[in-house]
Amino acid sequence: LADIFSEKKRSSIMRKIGSRDTSPELKTRNLISSLGYSYKNYSPKLPGKPDIVFSRRKKVIFVHGCFWHGHICRRAKLPQTNKAFWKKKIAGNKLRDRRVRKELANLGWKSLVVWQCQITKVKEKKLKNKLRKFLSSPN
Ligand SMILES: [Zn+2]
Numbered sequence: 001l002a003d004i005f006s007e008k009k010r011s012s013i014m015r016k017i018g019s020r021d022t023s024p025e026l027k028t029r030n031l032i033s034s035l036g037y038s039y040k041n042y043s044p045k046l047p048g049k050p051d052i053v054f055s056r057r058k059k060v061i062f063v064h065g066c067f068w069h070g071h072i073c074r075r076a077k078l079p080q081t082n083k084a085f086w087k088k089k090i091a092g093n094k095l096r097d098r099r100v101r102k103e104l105a106n107l108g109w110k111s112l113v114v115w116q117c118q119i120t121k122v123k124e125k126k127l128k129n130k131l132r133k134f135l136s137s138p139n
Pocket of ligand 1: 066071072073074075076115116117118
């Protein structure tokens with residue numbers, strides 16, 4: 001089947017989709033940098049592969065998409081079709097998230113979840129305060 005877009009247009013579309021996926025993480029990292037904290041991007045050795053890792057402080061941050069991780073907000077609304085399937089899938093994700101955070105706590109790591117819907121220009125100050133509080137608190 002021939003693509004309706006030219007090759008150039010297609011790759012520009014795909015690029016946009018890719019960057020949209022990573023942008024909540026990028027924005028969170030930028031906020032953290034602006035607070036003067038340094039971090040590692042990700043540690044495959046830790047349970048749940050956290051998105052942002054502060055090795056010396058033994059703290060990690062997960063940047064969660066509201067839909068996939070079952071946040072209670074407007075962004076997490078289930079689609080009208082296959083509702084039972086999505087419900088089960090997301091309940092499974094939530095269970096795994098809870099288990100991962102417990103495992104981290106048992107290993108002495110503190111974790112924080114930043115929700116996608118909290119990363120907006122309007123809520124930036126609030127999120128910054130949340131990050132500052134988390135990072136400056138004793139373990
Ligand atoms: Zn949300």
